[in-house]
Amino acid sequence: MxxxxxxxxxxxxxxxxxxxxxxxxxxxxxxxxxxxxxxxxxxxxxxxxxxxxxxxxxxxxxxxxxxxxxxxxxxxxxxxxxxxxxxxxxxxxxxxxxxxxxxxxxxxxxxxxxxxxxxxxxxxxxxxxxxxxxxxxxxxxxxxxxxxxxxxxxxxxxxxxxxxxxxxxxxxxxxxxxxxxxxxxxxxxxVDLGQLPPRGDRASQADLRRRLGLDLDRPYAACIARFHPVKDHAMLIRGWQLVHQQRPDARLLLVGDGPERESIESLVQQLARTASPSCPASQTFPDSIEFWGIRSDVADILRAVDLFTLTSVSEAASLTLLEAMASQCPAVVTDVGGNGEHVSEGVEGFLVPRGDHESLADRCGELFDNPKQTQAMGAAARARVIDKFDxxxxxxxxxxxxxxxxxxxxxxx
Known part of the structure; x- marks a missing residue:
């Protein structure tokens, strides 16, 4: 067979x-x-x-x-x-x-x-x-x-x-x-560690980003989840609006599809329209979020981005979170269900309260501003998966x- x-x-x-x-x-x-x-x-x-x-x-x-x-x-x-x-x-x-x-x-x-x-x-x-x-x-x-x-x-x-x-x-x-x-x-x-290799040196990382069409020096976050109310993409978008105000060069990749996708796309435009006119970032906010749909190259995406985020109101044991960790990708996720059993606060990533978009933004910004911390957390994340989640x-x-x-x-x- x-x-x-x-x-x-x-x-x-x-x-x-x-x-x-x-x-x-x-x-x-x-x-x-x-x-x-x-x-x-x-x-x-x-x-x-x-x-x-x-x-x-x-x-x-x-x-x-x-x-x-x-x-x-x-x-x-x-x-x-x-x-x-x-x-x-x-x-x-x-x-x-x-x-x-x-x-x-x-x-x-x-x-x-x-x-x-x-x-x-x-x-x-x-x-x-x-x-x-x-x-x-x-x-x-x-x-x-x-x-x-x-x-x-x-x-x-x-x-x-x-x-x-x-x-x-x-x-x-x-x-x-x-x-x-x-x-x-x-x-x-x-998760299958054979299909989730470490991200490699700077040269291989640059080659991977080129193949995916990503800028070499831009910070990226990725959320890989179906568009469903339980995943609370709305919280993520509100948090990302705050990230964008501080790091307008950063990009958020939303990978997946589902019944809530259209409403989330509408929310992005709504937040851009209602933002303060005195905030220049409000005009470029929609461009900072990319909807990638369903992809077959998730492992490559996880190795190419700087952090993984998941803002669910409820989770058990997220396989995508484990895949991100195996890919040496630090995580910023809500402290719900089994997420805290996978991610130790401040070691493999950060845990934020359910619905707290401001805490989410703070933690994402912290990782974007501290590449050495991001790299150390990514290494710790892969080591934990190898030890516990093979x-x-x-x-x-x-x-x-x-x-x-x-x-x-x-x-x-």
Whole structure:
């Protein structure tokens, strides 16, 4: 099985530990909402690629196929779309249980709560003969869970999560204290260091900027995130207006797309119109922000810019933040969710309060004005990722869970 991938290459990675008692691959069913290009979905694709000789994967999508789902199908991986209807769709657990039996699935790896919920119902109501690994990636803001769901988890559904993991301690505590999954443990995300090299010397840095069309001596910040209310691009734009007043030569690259992009573009123009006429920078403010859309060269962008910023009102474990850190890019991010577990204040970057655009501007300006500090933080950021957030370690940990949950198989005579 060979998968198209811009983020990994099987030949360049050491294999994870294998239980030699098993004579056949473990049949893993991944249960997802939709295989879109997002953190959890990319992780599933990477697991399938890295463990291609050790698991037999099937992907179950509750709602739609998605771009990554199509890539996996093209590579020969079975992807089943369950066509979930709005509300509680009682046909989904019935169909999922039938697929488990027909395909001989050993375990289901459910990513996020709703995929776990339907996986649990497949066992509870339709006796699907399968173990379940439940992985939580993110949390809503505000994090409100209904009493009915909380008690259902505590009294019943948690029994059907044979292993429960979350990608950061923030999400683990939410699972334990809010949801009722008392046995939840943290299994951190990781990034592919082979695809995220250090930024190199001044000559290679200059060459990279030329290829991207960036000025050699201009300071750049980048935000790589979908345009969605949870990412709070509006706070970033207001903060950048203050940065621009002090550093009119600086540029902000906004990489991504989404439903909020048009409103953010409008906000940029609005702030320029309503700024004080006595402020010359107000006229050039829109030119200091570049909308780059969806890009396939994110790793190059992160190595070329001076800092990474993310102003979310809620995060769990941002893979883009880890990619930036691996690229020796110091971060200025909001102190929400798991961000503080990745970035130590003043070491790998800065943490600012949610919604505080003035603090954001101050920290960005500080890094732009202190290249030596920026370089030191970038080096510390990469060292932390190498130590704690290597993708190979993450996938090896998931593989150990698969081995512990799947029944031992022996070859037929």
């Amino acid at each position: 060979s998968l198209p991938s811009s983020n990994s290459s099987n030949s360049s990675h050491p294999s994870t530990s294998v239980d030699r008692r098993r004579a056949t691959p473990i049949r893993v069913g991944f249960v997802m909402h939709v295989m879109q290009v997002a953190g959890a979905e990319v992780l599933v694709k990477q697991i399938i690629e890295r463990l291609e000789d050790q698991i037999e994967p099937t992907v179950f999508c509750l709602d739609a196929l998605g771009e990554l789902g199509q890539q996996l199908r093209d590579a020969g991986v079975p992807v089943v779309v369950l066509d979930r209807r709005p509300g509680l769709d009682r046909n989904v657990p019935r169909r999922l249980a039938a697929e488990v039996r027909n395909r001989g699935i050993d375990l289901l790896h459910a990513h996020q709560y709703t995929p776990f919920f339907y996986s649990a119902l497949a066992r509870l109501l339709h006796r699907a003969p399968v173990k379940i690994l439940f992985t939580e990636h993110g949390r809503h803001y505000p994090d409100i869970v209904s009493p009915k769901r909380r008690w259902a988890n505590r009294l019943l559904l948690q029994r059907y999560a044979d292993v429960t993991t979350a990608c950061c301690d923030f999400s683990t505590r939410a699972l334990q204290q809010i949801e009722g999954f008392s046995a939840a443990v943290t299994l951190v995300n990781g 993708l190979q370690q993450t996938i090896a940990a998931y593989h150990r869970h698969y081995q512990s949950l799947a029944p031992t198989k022996t070859p037929q005579p």
